[in-house]
Amino acid sequence: MTESIHCFVSRHPDLLPRWREAFPSAVAGADAKVSPHGTPCMIWARLEPGAAPVSAIERVRGEFGAIPVVVLSDQPSDEEALSCFAAGARGYCNTHSAAELLRRIADVVLQGGLWIGESLMQRLLQGTARVPMPAPSWAPRDWAALLTEREREVAAAVADGASNKEIARQLGITERTIKAHTGAIFEKLGVRDRLQLSLVVHGRQPN
Amino acid sequence: MTESIHCFVSRHPDLLPRWREAFPSAVAGADAKVSPHGTPCMIWARLEPGAAPVSAIERVRGEFGAIPVVVLSDQPSDEEALSCFAAGARGYCNTHSAAELLRRIADVVLQGGLWIGESLMQRLLQGTARVPMPAPSWAPRDWAALLTEREREVAAAVADGASNKEIARQLGITERTIKAHTGAIFEKLGVRDRLQLSLVVHGRQPN
DNA sequence: GCGGTACCTGTACTTCGGTCCAATAGCCGG
């Protein structure tokens, strides 16, 4: 594994001692687009008091693409945390958290987890619970009847627009295996590609 | 690290090979109150299809107290995941996830993180601006309003499962021009490929 | 006329999707 670079973005050009203690090789992001040290593995964005969290995070995410962002807040609150997660943050904690905690958070986030305060869980759920769910999609089962359990999962993911790579990550298997499944699905359902599969799954006939 | 005992609770008395592969020292919980192997570090609760998620989790949590619970679902859905988190689960994933993924989830949860499914993650991140476009946040069916006449024809054909070559023949223009149109459509509608375009045209949200 | 838009096409390139070969492993029914 290559050296993991933690990039701290804040208005101040220098790193807090805490951060340096947690990640000796950390670099300061400031507004620099790309650090000369390589591509960072994750971004720590310190929220300036008074600044809008959302725009700040989106700016950072716009600069750094898919790199996970953890927000550091000087005065954490549930409301602020919610805004951050809604804006795409993968974690939220106090700016002055202990080095040990920062490292734990980094572990969690880099593994694909979410770091969220315990008190926040209920409210976060309420915030997402009203997201409209588009489809019943399990009602029409004729297509599903022809497939195995695993193939159904893959078919559903494909039908929702996921790429092979995404499905592989989601199911924890290789992209190669996804291709094997999709191939089997296509043959069983008599379609030629993923788009036609999507149509069948959603109850339409191709062409 | 001390020997971590993973306890798998399901209606079946035996462990899935996957689980044993992930945690060779795993034990089956069934309805046994306390295993003879000591106190487990975490509980994996397999959700039986048709059973109410909430009551199942609460029962498990009642038995095992403060030990973090990760829910395994045979047919994961966002609704189900939300119910589980509302009931106090710390993680949610597919029953048949790969051993490697299970171990990652265990890491995250044992460190205090939260593991939400990939699709739920997307839903959380959704509603945020994507990098190229400011996210039109379309009402259903205004997709046509954003496109030119020609682009509408191409979009409709793509959404019905036609290939670029077929559309080119149908419209009497070259495949290259179809690509130009599809590229413009993708950008205007904020989708990344023809399958997601198909979903938008048919009134669904990708992922 | 000039700027803007829509429409059309070319070359070259990268990435993704799909298929063919083949292989390992576990589970299950006969």
Next chain:
DNA sequence: CCGGCTATTGGACCGAAGTACAGGTACCGC
């Protein structure tokens, strides 16, 4: 125990899809 099904993966290959860069024509309004 063996054959069949399922799940998984590898390598190689090819074509489709998508992007980048670079044009061309035509129409329309100021």
